[in-house]
Amino acid sequence: MRMLFFKKNIALVCMVLALAGQITSANAAKKMYRWVDDNGKVFFSDQVQPKDVKHRRESLNQNARVIEVVEKEKTKAERELVKRLVLLRKQQEAIINKQKSHDKVLLSTYRSVKDMEVALRGQMLAFDSKRKVVRGNLNRLELQLLQKQRKAAQYERDGRSIPANLITDIATSKAQIDSTYMEISNQFQKKKRIRQEFENDISRFAYLININREDDNSGYLNVKHKAANELGLFICETSVRCDRAWVSAKQFIRINSTVAIDIETDTLIMSHKPYRDNDLSLSISKMNEQDGSQQLFLDIRCRKSSLGNALCRSKRVKDIRHSFNDFIKSTLPASENLE
Secondary structure: OOHHHHHHHHHHHHHHHHHHHHHHHHHOOOOOOEEEEEOOEEEOOOOHHHHOOOOEEEEEEOOOOEEEEOOOOOOHHHHHHHHHHHHHHHHHHHHHHHHHHHHHHHHHHHOHHHHHHHHHHHHHHHHHHHHHHHHHHHHHHHHHOOOOHHHHHHHHOOHHHHHHHHHHHHHHHHHHHHHHHHHHHHHHHHHHHEEEEEHHHHEEEEEHHHHHHHOOHHHHHHHHHOHHHHHOEEEEHHHHHHHHHHHHHHHHHHHHOOOOOOEEOOEEEEEEEOOOOOOEEEEEEEEEEOOOOOEEEEEEEEEEOOOHHHHHHHHHHHHHHHHHHHHHHHHOOOOOOOO
């Protein structure tokens, strides 16, 4: 009987010790958290109260080593900035992809610069031929109008009233002449635009051909790097170089934007929205690329109107974008200014 009682006690003790061991292991496995409040006070606890979840906190193991970090909760303004940065990245990629696609079209359509020059002459001759036809129509309309006006003047000299149908014909002829002049003006502007686009394409084509000859294996990444002026990009070689360039980028916005700076962070400098048709709003974002490099991206916005859209397509805006890369390089110290 005593032996049975002794065995039962031994079993009970073993169960208690095993349970205690499990509790100790569970406590040892519990995470500890460390965080700093807004007043700079450091806290250690195995639980984070709801009022403290907004702070950046570190999870510690039993050896007090950091095993996980939860960043500080973003404010509404910070979340809006993240959205804007995402939008800017999409805009940047759209520009790069558009340029890449256009480059492929140029390289697949033409074999040489001479081919492009021949195509340009053909387009200009077509415009000139069409202009001659329209000009001939204009001369005919003006002669018809002159005859109708002389006929009306004869009625007046004879003391007779001018027939209503003749007055209507004169008004119709004047409207046709005005319309024809407008057509001539539109053709002239279109011809000028086509010539400019062709000349830009010829320069771009020659540039791409030279790049391909220098390095057949360079790929588009190299073209993108060397075409920074056209894309409004400044590609940083080092983080120090990017930090210096960031200071210059702010000056670039102050010089070229017609509205004041609205947002300034370590990754985004943005001026206010354009208020008037002739306003230019600039923004520059700092982008981290997958290969670890950084680049600054310039975006130019105009007012959403017909005049604003025309301004954003103008030479003035193109010149600002093209000057961005050179401006940044010119402001860097000589020892940093290496390409």
